[in-house]
Structures are given as C-alpha cells and as structure tokens.
Amino acid sequence: MTLAVAPQATPVSSLESLVRRLKEGAHAWVKVPLAERLALLEELRRGYHAIAEPSVRAACQAKGIDPESPIAGEEWLAGPFIVLRNLRLLVESLKDIQRHGVPYIPPSRLSTLPDGRLCARLYPANLLDSTLLMRHVGEVHFQPGVTAANLREHQASFYRRPHEGRLCAVLGAGNVNSIPPTDCLYKLFVEGTACVLKMNPVNAYLGPFLEQAFAPLVRRNVFAVVYGGAEEGSALVNHPDVDEVHITGSDKTHDALMWGPPGPEAEARRARNEPLLKKAITSELGNVSPVVIVPGPYSDGEVRYQGSNIAGMVANNASFNCNSAKLLVQPREWQRRGQMVDEVQTALGRTRVRSAWYPGAEQRWRQFTEGRKGLRLVGTPGKGELAFALVPDVDPFQSQDRVFTQEPWCTVLSETSLPGADDPVAFLEQVVPFLNDKVWGTLCATLVVHPKSLKDPAVKAAVEKAIRELRYGSVAVNNWPAAMFALGSLPWGGHPSSSPQNIQSGMGWVHNTYMLEHIEKAVLRAPLTGFPPSPWMPGHRGLATLSRRLADFELAPSWLKVPAIAAAAMRV
Structure with missing residues (x-):
C-alpha cells in the first residue's frame, strides 16, 4: 500500500x-x-x-x-x-x-431573469455531458450590468x-x-x-x-x-x-x-x-450549509429518498466538507417534519461511522452535542471515531446558538423549524431572511421542492424569488451543492456580498471553466428523486467501481463507456 x-x-x-x-x-x-x-x-x-x-x-x-x-x-x-x-x-x-x-x-442558452439580470445555462454542455447528472440543469446568474450583448467582455x-x-x-x-x-x-x-x-x-x-x-x-x-x-x-x-x-x-x-x-x-x-x-x-472559507424542506405533497418514498440524500451530505468524507449538510430547516407544523428527521437517521445507519481524522473534530463534536435535549446518535464509534449526531428542534430565535453561527466541521446535523405548515409561499418568505441574516456563511444552500408544488404559479414564483435573493454563491434545488463543485463548469465560491471585514465564506471564484466574471451565483436544478440514486447516498455498493470508471471517462469521454458506468451506478 x-x-x-x-x-x-x-x-x-x-x-x-x-x-x-x-x-x-x-x-x-x-x-x-x-x-x-x-x-x-x-x-x-x-x-x-x-x-x-x-x-x-x-x-x-x-x-x-x-x-x-x-x-x-x-x-x-x-x-x-x-x-x-x-x-x-x-x-x-x-x-x-x-x-x-x-x-x-x-x-440560445442565455435568458433574462425577472429582475432583469442575465442568466446563462451551462450544464449540460451536450448530450454526453448530461449522462453524468441526468435531468439536471446548471446555470449562472450574473451581477447587474452584464448583458447578452456584452457577455464576451466579462469572460x-x-x-x-x-x-x-x-x-x-x-x-x-x-x-x-x-x-x-x-x-x-x-x-x-x-x-x-x-x-x-x-x-x-x-x-x-x-x-x-x-x-x-x-x-x-x-x-x-x-x-x-x-x-x-x-x-x-x-x-x-x-x-x-x-x-x-x-x-x-x-x-x-x-x-x-x-x-x-x-x-x-x-x-x-x-x-x-x-x-x-x-x-x-x-x-x-466554509459554511453552515442549510437544507430547506419546502412543504408539499411528498409521498413516503419521496421523503425516504431525500432523507437518504441529506444523510449522504452529512456522511460523505466524515462530514469534513465545506458543503456538508449542517442545518436542516423545516416548516414547524408540517406533518412530515418528524418523518424527515427519522429518514435521515435511518439512512445514516446504513453507513459505518468514520474516523475523525481531521484535527480537533472530537472537541468540536462535544461542543455541539453536550447538553442537547433529544440528541440522536447513530452508530457505535470505536477509538478515534465519532457517531453521527442529530440535534433536533433547535430554537430558531436563539440566534447566538452555535449551530447557526459556527460550522461544526464534524459529524453533526442540526434541525430547526420556522412557522408554517402547508403554505410554501409564506414559508419561503421567512426562510430567505432567516438564512441571509441569522445563519453564518454564504457558500451554498439546498432547497427541496416538490415538482407538483411548482405547478402552482405562485409557488413557482416564490421559489425563483428565493433562489435569486438567497445570499449564497451556489443554490441547489433537490440535490447536494457538492454536485455543483464537481461539475467544474459552474463557478464555486462565496456570494459576492462578502467583504474583507465580514468575509463569511470568502471572496472570488474557482472552477468556472467558462472563465466568467461579475458572477452573482450558480444554480443547479434537479429532480426530486431519481434512479440510479446519487453516489453519495449511504450504502451505495457500486461506489468504488463507479468512481474509477468516471475518472477514466473524464480522461477519454466516449459513449462506449456509458453502459459500464450505468451498471456500476445501479449497484445500490
């Protein structure tokens, strides 16, 4: 070795x-x-x-x-x-x-947002590229002043x-x-x-x-x-x-x-x-990465799928990712609120606990978990390992609670709620200022939205407004922002509202292979569920084979390699 x-x-x-x-x-x-x-x-x-x-x-x-x-x-x-x-x-x-x-x-990939700013659809670049994340669409929103006519001047x-x-x-x-x-x-x-x-x-x-x-x-x-x-x-x-x-x-x-x-x-x-x-x-510079569940007509299977998706955002790399899910935000009176937490817990149980290999993890884990009511621990850690910890029902009005102000940088996911049950529009109106003003970081956020909800013009308009107004450099719909990091064509970085005096998640962009400038944010839209499931979901048996084949594919892309990649992806 x-x-x-x-x-x-x-x-x-x-x-x-x-x-x-x-x-x-x-x-x-x-x-x-x-x-x-x-x-x-x-x-x-x-x-x-x-x-x-x-x-x-x-x-x-x-x-x-x-x-x-x-x-x-x-x-x-x-x-x-x-x-x-x-x-x-x-x-x-x-x-x-x-x-x-x-x-x-x-x-044909350029459009104008409702607030007049330019939007460019970058992913997928072509049909072969779309096999990586099927039915996903990635786009960039520009700052005011960038137009279709002058875009070349900002590249x-x-x-x-x-x-x-x-x-x-x-x-x-x-x-x-x-x-x-x-x-x-x-x-x-x-x-x-x-x-x-x-x-x-x-x-x-x-x-x-x-x-x-x-x-x-x-x-x-x-x-x-x-x-x-x-x-x-x-x-x-x-x-x-x-x-x-x-x-x-x-x-x-x-x-x-x-x-x-x-x-x-x-x-x-x-x-x-x-x-x-x-x-x-x-x-x-990191982030308290939120996952927001917008209320909608979710089935048991859809809640289970997204529970596994969120669990994967926590477990991957022992949660030592700047985009690991760290704060689950749900409607307070939503009937499936508890079920979602249960499904995250169940999915975490399908993966092994990890070595706490990043320095200081055990101390940070204790800071976030000691004295917490209703704390849920998943897994039986051995020496040098940490259990997954779910911290439910954190009071959103305790704005100085460390779950809102500090990135845990360990295997901890907190859950909080905002008033609301079945009204996505009213809920999103609370979510945006809560995340922008109370939760530390400007790197990335996830919105989970049911496709049937988007058929209501008022809900669709509220979701699009939230995407535009959230002060994050990356906003993912129904998926983990790490997928945006991996794509490479989309820019990755903190929202440009940061300053050296209040740096939040940082300033500037990386990846961004289209070499774009004056960017406001990147957005990735995904289906609510899919098959094969995302490779980071706990218990994926084909992950190692799939990942090797994807690396080989990127060296020399070919349609001939797609069937073998698909076969590994379906070994769940």
Whole structure:
C-alpha cells in the first residue's frame, strides 16, 4: 500500500530562491501561446491519471478507509475524477478561445431573469455531458450590468488583456484532495498566474503526487509545492515577490492574515480597514450549509429518498466538507417534519461511522452535542471515531446558538423549524431572511421542492424569488451543492456580498471553466428523486467501481463507456 507520509517542512530560508524563480517563470508564462497551453493541459491530464490510484490509496490510509471498500469511491470522486474533469473542461475552453476568442456559450442558452439580470445555462454542455447528472440543469446568474450583448467582455479577461506576470501563493485545503490542484489550475489557466502551493499539514502526503502529475509546470517554473505550517505559510504570503493569495480553509485563518491575531488591535484595524496583508486575496472559507424542506405533497418514498440524500451530505468524507449538510430547516407544523428527521437517521445507519481524522473534530463534536435535549446518535464509534449526531428542534430565535453561527466541521446535523405548515409561499418568505441574516456563511444552500408544488404559479414564483435573493454563491434545488463543485463548469465560491471585514465564506471564484466574471451565483436544478440514486447516498455498493470508471471517462469521454458506468451506478 502507498504510505500517506508527509514530507518535511520546507525551510523558510529556501523560500527566497524558490519564489524568485517562480516570479521569473510568471513573466514567461503569460507569453505562452494557446497551442502550447493546450499541449500542456493534455500532458497534465495523462500525468494526473497516472497518479490517481496511488494518491487515492494514500488518502484512504490517512482517513482510515479500506481502499478495497465501496467507501474508497469517495476518494476517487473527490480527487481524481474532479481534477480530470476540470482539466478536460479547460482544454475545451482553450479550444473555444482559439475559435471564438472566449469560451463559447450559445445565444440560445442565455435568458433574462425577472429582475432583469442575465442568466446563462451551462450544464449540460451536450448530450454526453448530461449522462453524468441526468435531468439536471446548471446555470449562472450574473451581477447587474452584464448583458447578452456584452457577455464576451466579462469572460476570459486574461486572454484578452494579459497582465505582466503574477505569482499567487495558494494555501491548500486539507480536507478534499481535488481542491489544491483545481485551485492552482484556476489560477494558472484562467487567471494566468504562476502558483506556489503550500500544502495543508493534514494532507501534505498529496504534495509529492501533485509534483509528479504537474511536473511539466514545475519544469517551466510556474508551479511548486512547499510544506509546513503557520510559520511557512506566513513567510510565503508576506514575501514581497508574491503578488496575491488564495486560501481554502477557515475564516479564522483569513482574518489572522488580514487583521492580525484575534484581539483589540485586530478589531481596530478591521474598523479602520487597514489590513496587514495589502495584497489581492481570494478565498473559500466554509459554511453552515442549510437544507430547506419546502412543504408539499411528498409521498413516503419521496421523503425516504431525500432523507437518504441529506444523510449522504452529512456522511460523505466524515462530514469534513465545506458543503456538508449542517442545518436542516423545516416548516414547524408540517406533518412530515418528524418523518424527515427519522429518514435521515435511518439512512445514516446504513453507513459505518468514520474516523475523525481531521484535527480537533472530537472537541468540536462535544461542543455541539453536550447538553442537547433529544440528541440522536447513530452508530457505535470505536477509538478515534465519532457517531453521527442529530440535534433536533433547535430554537430558531436563539440566534447566538452555535449551530447557526459556527460550522461544526464534524459529524453533526442540526434541525430547526420556522412557522408554517402547508403554505410554501409564506414559508419561503421567512426562510430567505432567516438564512441571509441569522445563519453564518454564504457558500451554498439546498432547497427541496416538490415538482407538483411548482405547478402552482405562485409557488413557482416564490421559489425563483428565493433562489435569486438567497445570499449564497451556489443554490441547489433537490440535490447536494457538492454536485455543483464537481461539475467544474459552474463557478464555486462565496456570494459576492462578502467583504474583507465580514468575509463569511470568502471572496472570488474557482472552477468556472467558462472563465466568467461579475458572477452573482450558480444554480443547479434537479429532480426530486431519481434512479440510479446519487453516489453519495449511504450504502451505495457500486461506489468504488463507479468512481474509477468516471475518472477514466473524464480522461477519454466516449459513449462506449456509458453502459459500464450505468451498471456500476445501479449497484445500490
């Protein structure tokens, strides 16, 4: 088995020459022609596919997963599949730039929202693409001022107006192994910046695999990997030759870099808007991710399906995802409210408890569960493991309760309710200000809506209004926003209402292979139920095989591969 061994910390003294070399490479990088960039991307695709299996085995070892078990498929999906798909879509976008000047969006995919803003339908791009998430539709809502006539002016600005060569310090995420490489690919191929990636100590074992897969970029002095903790990270981001910073992590890390250690001095700097770090900074910083059940005529089977869907949003990756379901919001008097919680609990019982491999998880789990009335625990944890915890009926008027203000970052799902039973319109009118003003984070939210309810024009209008008004960078209807993260073509990031002083889930976008700018949010619409069920649903027996086949598909898409993928998807 490949060992999940982290390299030693990079000596701070060696950063000087490394950063200088990358800054020189950045000046050359901006002049590389499109044909050469395309050849590089094809080389990177082959390189990443070559390290897929050993990197997954290393991740399984680090997270306490049997690499031959179905759950190992989570690491294939959240690692190689997403990276290979991202690389493939970047190839398609650069080919579009060769032909059209920008990544091409057919005029038939553009529409105008009721508030006058532009909407672009991006997923599926074609019939073969639609086999990944059948009957799903993904779209982007733009900020005011972007129109069908000027959309090209808000795409791929680096390829239309190149800068002189910039270097970005990327502080990598420790939880999901596709995040560090895709963050760097975005900076390199969408924004045109060279990257020095500091691995998070939690998954520093991934670094050597990235160095191998991205060797063509290393040789060009536009990509390098360094290792270490806070000292090395601080030295890197404050280096004078580093032009900008990208962080995937916590808001606490962002604020410490911007304003200094917590305390009166940091708060005074924040109030004066005098940051310590005077560089452009983008970030993705987590979320108390809500799932809202809009009342409707649900059958027992539909409640069961969505209960399993929500359970999968909790269990996946031991709940160490920024988009893991953390807050279930339901109508207070809805007759199926208790049944939904029961179905989530039952579905969680179909998967094993997980190793609490992310540092501090056990302490956070206790903070969210101790003293809670009606607490439900699922599973029998062994040493180093945590049970799934359901915290029902949290008072929504206790706005300082940590379930609304802090991301648990462990296997905890809380449930709360707002007044209402059978009136979706009145319920949604309460949901939007509650989530926008009381629940921390701006990254992603899910609305579960019955299709029969949408046949009522008033309900449909209320749902669309809620989608537009929710201050989240991603809004999913009837599905997990992680699907939006995985697609790659849709932008991923916090809502643009965030500011450095109130950073919430961060600022800026990644993925976004259409290279769009002035984005307001992404939206993914899905059926209420489906077959085969989503791969993250607990107990999926074919997950490992399915995930491997999807990764192979992204290297070389073909209709001939679809039957084998479908067969694995149906092994539930």
